Amino acid sequence: MHSVRKITEDLYWVGANDRRLALFENIHPIPRGVSYNSYLLLDKKTVLFDAVDWAVCRQFLENIEFLLNGRELDYIVVNHMEPDHGASLEEILLRYPNAKIISSEKAFLFMRQFGFSIDGRIEQVKEGDTFSFGKHEVTFIAAPMVHWPEVLVTFDKTNGVLFSADAFGSFGALDGKLFDDEVNFDRDWIDDARRYYTNIVGKYGPQVQALLKKAAGIPIKIICPLHGPVWRTNLGYFLDKYDKWSRYEPEEKGVLIVYASMYGNTESAANALAAALVEKGVKNVSVYDVSNTHVSYLISETFRYSHVVLASVTYNLGIYPPMHNYLMDMKALNLQNRTFAIVENGSWACKSGTLMRDFLENQMKKMTVLDEKVTLNSSLKEENLPDVEALADSLIESMKEKK
Ligand code: FEO
Numbered sequence: 001m002h003s004v005r006k007i008t009e010d011l012y013w014v015g016a017n018d019r020r021l022a023l024f025e026n027i028h029p030i031p032r033g034v035s036y037n038s039y040l041l042l043d044k045k046t047v048l049f050d051a052v053d054w055a056v057c058r059q060f061l062e063n064i065e066f067l068l069n070g071r072e073l074d075y076i077v078v079n080h081m082e083p084d085h086g087a088s089l090e091e092i093l094l095r096y097p098n099a100k101i102i103s104s105e106k107a108f109l110f111m112r113q114f115g116f117s118i119d120g121r122i123e124q125v126k127e128g129d130t131f132s133f134g135k136h137e138v139t140f141i142a143a144p145m146v147h148w149p150e151v152l153v154t155f156d157k158t159n160g161v162l163f164s165a166d167a168f169g170s171f172g173a174l175d176g177k178l179f180d181d182e183v184n185f186d187r188d189w190i191d192d193a194r195r196y197y198t199n200i201v202g203k204y205g206p207q208v209q210a211l212l213k214k215a216a217g218i219p220i221k222i223i224c225p226l227h228g229p230v231w232r233t234n235l236g237y238f239l240d241k242y243d244k245w246s247r248y249e250p251e252e253k254g255v256l257i258v259y260a261s262m263y264g265n266t267e268s269a270a271n272a273l274a275a276a277l278v279e280k281g282v283k284n285v286s287v288y289d290v291s292n293t294h295v296s297y298l299i300s301e302t303f304r305y306s307h308v309v310l311a312s313v314t315y316n317l318g319i320y321p322p323m324h325n326y327l328m329d330m331k332a333l334n335l336q337n338r339t340f341a342i343v344e345n346g347s348w349a350c351k352s353g354t355l356m357r358d359f360l361e362n363q364m365k366k367m368t369v370l371d372e373k374v375t376l377n378s379s380l381k382e383e384n385l386p387d388v389e390a391l392a393d394s395l396i397e398s399m400k401e402k403k
Contacts, residue, residue, distance in 0.1 A: 002066035003059065005178045007039065007222065007230060008159050010135075014040045014048070014063035016056035017173035024171065025084075028199055028296045032192060033173030036060075036084060037226050039163065040067050041156075044134025045074040048099075049154065049163045050226055054087035061088075061095065072096065075123075075133065078103040079152045079165040081110050085226055090116050102131060104142070106150035125152070141214050143167065145207040147200055153211070160221030167211060168238055170228030171196045181233040190241075193228065195300035197245050202303065202333040208246035212239065248336045248366075250306035253399050254284030258298055259311035259343070260291065260320035260352075265379040266345045269388065270311045272380060273343065276392040282399070290322045295329050302335060307395055311343035311374075312352040319355050327359050336366040339398050341391055345376040370394050 005013040019033035036052035038060060046068060052060045064073070073096035078086065081103070089111070093099060101108075102123045111118050125131065127142040136158040143151045147166045154163040170193035177183050185193075201208060223231040223238075231238055244251055255277055259270035267289065274287050286305070288298060290312075302308055312323045319327070340360050344353030353373055360367045372394040374387045 002063045004063045004067060007178075007224070007232075008161065010042045011159070011161060012040045012042070012067055013178055013224075013230065014038050014060060014067065016052055016059035016063070018053065018055050019173050021055065025200075028171070028195070029294050030171050032171060034171050035174045035227055037224065037228075037230075038085075039224050040064060041133060041136060042067065042071075043136045046071055047075045047077060047133050047136075048073060048092065049077045049224070050079055050085050050165075051076065051088045051092060053084045057088040057091055061091070064092075073099040075099060076101050077138070077154055077163070078107055079154055079163055080148060080226060081107045081114075081150060082148055082166075083114070086111070086114070086116075093117070093121060104140075104150050104152050107152075110148075110150055127152075130157075141211075143207070143211045145204040146211050147204065155218055155220070160219055162215065162218070162220045162223050164223050164225045166201060166226055167208065168223050168228075168231060168242065169193075169196055169200075169225040172228055174229065178230050179233070180229045180231045180238070183229055185229065185234075185237070189229065191300065193238075193241070194245070194304060195296055196227065197242070198300045198303040198333065199296045202245070202299070202335070205246040205248055205334060208242060212243060212246065215239075245303055248303075248334070250338065251304045252284055253306045254286070255282060255307045255309060255395055256301050256305040257285065257287045257309040257311065258290050258323070258326065259287070260313055260323040261289070261311070261345075262313055262315075262320075265376065266311050266313050266343065268380045269343050269345070269374060269376055269384070270309070272385070272388050273309060273311075273374070273392060276388055277395065280392055280396055282396060290320070290326055295322075295326050298326050299329055299333060299335075302330060302338065305338075307339045307341070307399060309341045309343060309391075309395070310356050312345070312356060314344065314346035314350050314352040317349055317351050319352050319359070323352075323356075327356070331359075331364050334365075336364065339368045339370065339395075341370045341373065341395055343374040343376070343391070345378070347378045350375060350377070368398075370398060
């Protein structure tokens with residue numbers, strides 16, 4: 001049975017939700033599921049904008065069949081061919097033998113690499129090209145590395161709709177509510193949207209900035225992304241978040257404390273520091289156990305906060321492996337412009353603090369590490385408390401200095 005939503009007089013959402021998938025890209029937990037958005041334009045020509053993951057293909061096909069109501073499908077615009085969108089393309093090509101694919105040179109290369117049969121079905125476009133489907137004329141904008149190199153975004157000059165590919169997407173299934181004004185985004189969606197952006201597209205901040213600059217020059221009324229809600233009301237809110245995230249600017253002044261603790265002793269120091277900060281007036285503090293929290297959540301929170309405390313036990317004369325993995329992920333995603341503080345622990349040969357400082361200062365960009373630190377020998381004791389207080393004071397001073 002079909003399940004579609006109307007966006008404008010002749011444009012429909014024909015995507016589907018997956019609430020069964022545990023791990024997006026087989027890495028990132030998605031407890032709220034995910035939507036794969038696709039859009040069908042019923043103009044003089046019929047045009048499908050992107051496709052969906054194979055897991056939800058049945059729903060997708062029923063949606064398209066219902067709206068076409070016996071008409072042919074003329075075109076499929078493929079802005080992004082990664083298999084979470086492209087996997088159902090071949091089925092569409094089989095069911096609609098006259099449909100042609102409009103996409104970029106690189107997308108066609110990738111389709112062939114993935115084994116798609118597309119010979120005789122392609123219309124290659126590049127940035128600046130236009131295409132008319134009847135009443136609607138679209139233009140294409142290159143958005144390489146947002147999130148793969150082949151990506152285009154398509155702007156419909158007739159109704160101001162931007163088909164934005166992965167940009168402006170979010171984890172989370174759509175519970176019938178398609179538009180940003182049908183949900184409380186800042187309460188219910190922003191954490192998943194941040195986690196999606198930072199982990200999926202976070203590495204490509206400069207490329208997102210380039211797309212934002214191009215987008216600023218066109219009169220966008222509606223943003224139709226490939227995941228999550230469609231934006232038709234409060235576009236400025238989300239554009240501002242994307243601007244901050246892609247410039248690697250923190251969203252909030254506050255302290256994220258991530259600890260790596262084997263027997264609860266480093267955890268005690270993390271809790272003591274959090275309490276000291278709150279007692280001194282800093283309320284925006286969050287504490288996470290690196291072993292118990294999927295790294296995608298830690299990355300998302302690290303993009304959000306201005307200050308980060310890494311508290312780690314020494315393990316095999318190195319950084320505790322889950323903490324090291326978190327640092328490696330931060331580096332891979334190109335995170336920068338943060339202030340760090342360090343709590344280290346070791347029963348003999350305490351090395352974790354020196355190693356974490358070295359990683360932040362020499363393997364990452366524009367990271368500041370505060371001079372004050374807390375060093376524990378096995379456990380937090382009365383004699384360590386002045387250092388905890390001093391570290392809290394140093395974090396607070398640093399927060400005052402940062403604009
Ligand atoms: Fe939603 Fe880059 O695919």
